[in-house]
Amino acid sequence: MLKLIASRLLQMVLIMGVVSALLFFIFDSDKFKKQIAVAELGGFAVSALSDQDYQNWLERKGLNVPFYERYAKWVGGILTGDLGKSYQTNEPVATLVADRLKKTGILGFWVFALMIPLSLTFGIIAGMKEGSAQDRITSFISIVTTSLPEIATAVILMSIFALWLRWLPANSAMVGGWNWLALVLPVMTLVLYDFGYVARMTRASMAEVMTSQYIRTAILKGLPYKRVILRHALRNALIAPFTIIVLQMNWLLSGVVVVEFFFQYAGFGKLLLDAALFGDIYVIQAATLVAVFVAVLSQIISDVGYSFLNPRIRFS
Amino acid sequence: MSVSEQTPVLECRNLCISYFTRAGEIPAVVDFNLKLMPGEAHGIVGESGCGKSTVALAIMNYMGKNGGIVGGEILFEGRDMRTMSGEELRRIRGSKIAMVYQEPMASLNPSMKLGEQLAEVPIYHEGVSREQAIERSQKMLASVRLPDPQRIMNSYPHQISGGQQQRVVIAMALLSNPKLLLLDEPTTALDVTVEAGIVELIKEISAKFGTSLIYISHNLGLILETCSRLTVMYSGEAVESGDIGTVFTKMRHPYTRGLFSSIPVPGADKNMRPLRSIRGQLPLPFARPTGCYFGPRCDHFVAGRCDQGILPMLPVESGSSHFVRCVRFNEIDWSRATTRSDQHAPIETGAIVLNVSDMSKHYTIESGSAVLLGAKKTVKANERITFRAREAETIAIVGESGCGKSTFAKVLMGLEGATNGKVQLGDVDLANLPVQRRSENVISRLQMIFQNPFDTLNPSHSVGSQISRVIRKFGVERDPAKVEERVNQLLDIVKLPRDFAKRRPRQLSGGQKQRVGIARAFAGDPKIVIADEPVSALDVSVQAAVTGLLTDIQRENRTTLLFISHDLSVVRYLADRIIVMYLGKIMEKGTTEEIFSPPYHPYTEALLSAVPIADTSVKKRKIVLTGEIPSPSNPPPGCPFCTRCPYVMKGICDTQVPPQREMAPRHVIACHLDEATLRAMQPVITIEPREMEAELVAGGA
Ligand SMILES: Nc1ncnc2c1ncn2[C@@H]1O[C@H](COP(=O)(O)OP(=O)(O)OP(=O)(O)O)[C@@H](O)[C@H]1O
Ligand code: SF4
Ligand code: SF4
Ligand SMILES: [Mg+2]
DSSP: OHHHHHHHHHHHHHHHHHHHHHHHHHTTSHHHHHHHHHHHHOHHHHHHOOHHHHHHHHHHHTOSSOHHHHHHHHHHHHHTTOOOBOTTTOOBHHHHHHHHHHHHHHHHHHHHHHHHHHHHHHHHHHHHSTTSHHHHHHHHHHHHHHHSOHHHHHHHHIIIIIIISOOSOSOOOOTTSOOTHHHHHHHHHHHHHHHHHHHHHHHHHHHHHHTSHHHHHHHHTTOOHHHIIIIIIHHHHHHHHHHHHHHHHHHHHHTTHHHHHHTTOOSHHHHHHHHHHHTOHHHHHHHHHHHHHHHHHHHHHHHHHHHHHOHHHHTO | OOGGGSOOSEEEEEEEEEEEETTEEEEEEEEEEEEEOTTOEEEEEOOTTSSHHHHHHHHTTOOTTTEEEEEEEEEETTEEGGGOOHHHHHHHBTTTEEEEOSOHHHHSOTTSOHHHHHHHHHHHHHOOOHHHHHHHHHHHHHHTTOSOHHHHHTSOGGGSOHHHHHHHHHHHHHTTOOSEEEEESTTTTSOHHHHHHHHHHHHHHHHHHOOEEEEEESOHHHHHHHOSEEEEEETTEEEEEEEHHHHHHSOOSHHHHHHHHHSOOTTOBTTTBOOOOOOSOOOOGGGOOSSOTTGGGOTTOOTTTTTSSOOOOEESSTTOSOEEOOTTTTTSOTTSOSSOOOOOOOOOOOSEEEEEEEEEEEEEEEOOOSSSOOOEEEEEEEEEEEEEEETTOEEEEEOOTTSSHHHHHHHHHTSSOOSEEEEEETTEEOTTOOGGGSOHHHHHHEEEEOSOHHHHSOTTSOHHHHHHHHHHHTTSOOSHHHHHHHHHHHHHHTTOOGGGGGOOGGGSOHHHHHHHHHHHHHTTOOSEEEEESTTTTSOHHHHHHHHHHHHHHHHHHTOEEEEEESOHHHHHHHOSEEEEEETTEEEEEEEHHHHHSSSOOHHHHHHHHHSOOOOTTEEEOOOOOOSOOOOTTSOOSSOGGGGTOTTOOTTTTTTSOOOEEEEETTEEEEOSSOHHHHHTOOOSEEEOOOOOSSOSSSOOO
8 A cells, every 4th residue: 555655656756747847848939938028028019129138038037048957947946845936927836826726625625515415315315226216317417417518507507597597696706805605606517517427426336236245135134224225335335436536636626627717716727727828837837736746646545545445455 | 743733934835936027027936835844954956047046035025126926925934925014024034034145255245344244133133232242243153163253253254265254144144043044055156175064064053943944056965965855946847846865766757857867976987877968958938838848858748748738746646745747757667767878988098198297387476465565475376286198088187266277277278387397298398388379280289168158259250150260270171161061060069950050159058158169179179178167157967968078079089188177076977087186286196986985185085075966875974174275375385285184293294295105006195194094094985775766877777
């Protein structure tokens, strides 16, 4: 187990190294440098700039040195805790990323807090009796909600709750400070989308457990049905969904770009999108590192959790 | 109170059970009757698919999603279970009627400690406290003779062996002292020596607690050891029922007779008294003939009598408890065997074709402990295997699971390389010649028949094209017309109709697929055929046909047969020489005669005693092994059998590798016991002469 974690972490550092070097290389091209200059000085000013002035600007920005030198400097910075500054807003990248992460964290927390109990409950109830009415209803809802793309769900929810009923704000930028109401629509969109997927996985897992021989043993031992479900079926049925749910952390971090962009919610996904469009290399770098870190972390949690839930692996 | 006045524990009256599928209603069990008295043990035998488990689950009133009892009644202690409420049923299940299943591993919850799985039985049935429940569970574990109950209580199912798991399931079934214990093939998944221990335990329990048993098995020998009455089932019907002694010696149904003629009992001999299989195959439930379901396969079938209406169970004599479902049982001359099977002279063996010397195969595995860093371990799957095989000889390699039989086959076939030693086929050393590097010639000389006919045939090609591919590949014939002729010949040899060449594997039954497997193996005119458990997935009546086929082809082609099996009865019947393996090592080797009579290796002795034999005239000396099979990755440094051997000499056997004692030329026993002790051993199996109304096996009369 320790060995596994160690190898995963090593893997992570390697991925981080390769990806960040690659990003530096890509954003080193003249086109991106120009783009930054245009963004900062304005298109007209840049076209008026003489070659010499442009070089001076590059030097001032530290963009004239070869990318590997910048890369080495950046890596050195990271080791001392300095992630550099955003070209776009001139803020330190660390504070920027931390703030956005917190926002996405809040969003993710509520999505999980609603989606997990909902989908597990429905999945379990559906899987308890395959082919029953509750099973068919759950399967139908899951398929509908999952097959709608997030953007479509977002549009529908916004039209109903913001434009028609006017219960909720359509825009979640929260320029005037934190607003819980503005969080509702993005959370709903994501919960609806994710619910179907996890519920269906849970249902399949539960249905399989219910047909297993040890459930037959439990029933023929004369245990009350409640005990059979809660003590014998549930734990085994939850192993598969657990793994899937943990891996959803990954999806929530960067897969929410569409939703954050649509509702103008200033989260991590939107940060990444803006930075990419601007060519804001240090922000992109930091965000990528965070994304890789979360991906590997969720992988580790799911592995450890899986072997914890499954005694056959824990003690073999 | 006399037996007839007691209330039966269980009574099934005209029970009919069906499954409902999209194709319609499938009558799985028809008109089933059974009366079980307190303390009685009743056996149910029959081939796969005849409805044995359906009966057991119906008694539990657990019919799954699509099953249902469509007629008759099941009376438990005089009350019809079909009228009971769910709550009443729950109270009976697990407390008054308990069940033991075929696969112990699958029937225990993998993520719950065994202690808790046991304790919940008294907690939910008798409302005792947790402490009491745990104490009782521990006591019960001790009384099913599990070592260290404390440790077992705290283990998960996968942490104990299969035999121990089954003991836990039995303990679980006994915890509330049931009136009736249903055992559905309780030892089929276990090794014979482990099986012997479980059977002993079951007998002890029923004697001690007065529990009534229903013992379901496909193995007549096991039923003989455990039961006093017996029902033989065929295609969903009981065809014969009666006292064990009567049914075993005076059977009155042609199917029962056929069944007994197709199992290898000690008197059978592949040359002089070959087994007789039942022709044809089991009808599918929706394709049963009218009248007698056994009609199409019966030698005594008479049109107009056997194919009319629904046959009742008839008493053999008025008032007797021996019933048969055959309208002609009174007219058949039971003292005459039906058909005479061919006798042959023994095959003369020829020159040495395969020479295996000191062959070892070790696997290195990561000891994948989830908590600690892994260390490398070595599994010695085969250790210094040495033997020779001659032309036209049948050599059997026997041993229980994990003894390294399949590994040996893999090395021979070039699927694995040997770690050490030589495997000489003619002048080629196969020990480290992977199959990709073997010449066409070597491959064609060495062919294999696999255990499972279901996965070895390509489902998308016709039977004919799979056989002709082999013929062309090994250059036996090239001309298309000749290839086709050869395919037809091979189908004739394996006794399949020629138009089967056009069929796909899924259109064949298990026995037919295995025949195709045999035809394919012999298509390239091999010198040596390795058969890894070729009949163990098949029903007994089909087994006899397949073994007969193998011997016939061998006689024709003078092929050497390496027969890998765990089934000593089949091995005794087929083999000229036997190699007994245990945990990767050869314990004893010699001719079949030498292996089955003293002097024995202690392991061979135990193995012989463990094999159930379906013959009332056979008496066996009981040797029940205790102790656990060591882990193959950590066997004792001396004799691998020392953890279970009744003769073990502490300080010698567990530390020093036993010597190879040559008791007779080429009869070798690897054991520390001195020659005198070995020679003084008494026979395990003795046959008492007995009046038999007809010779079952070869044509008597
Ligand atoms: N690929 C492998 N890696 C590691 N160990 C293996 C491998 N294959 C087999 N073994 C081990 O080698 C030993 C012998 O295995 P083998 O499959 O030959 O037994 P067997 O007698 O055929 O058993 P069974 O009757 O259950 O088929 C076992 O302990 C097994 O766990
Ligand atoms: S009823 Fe006829 S066909 Fe059936 S077993 Fe008896 S003799 Fe054979
Ligand atoms: S060597 Fe010892 S332990 Fe092994 S079989 Fe002989 S007597 Fe038994
Ligand atoms: Mg095997």
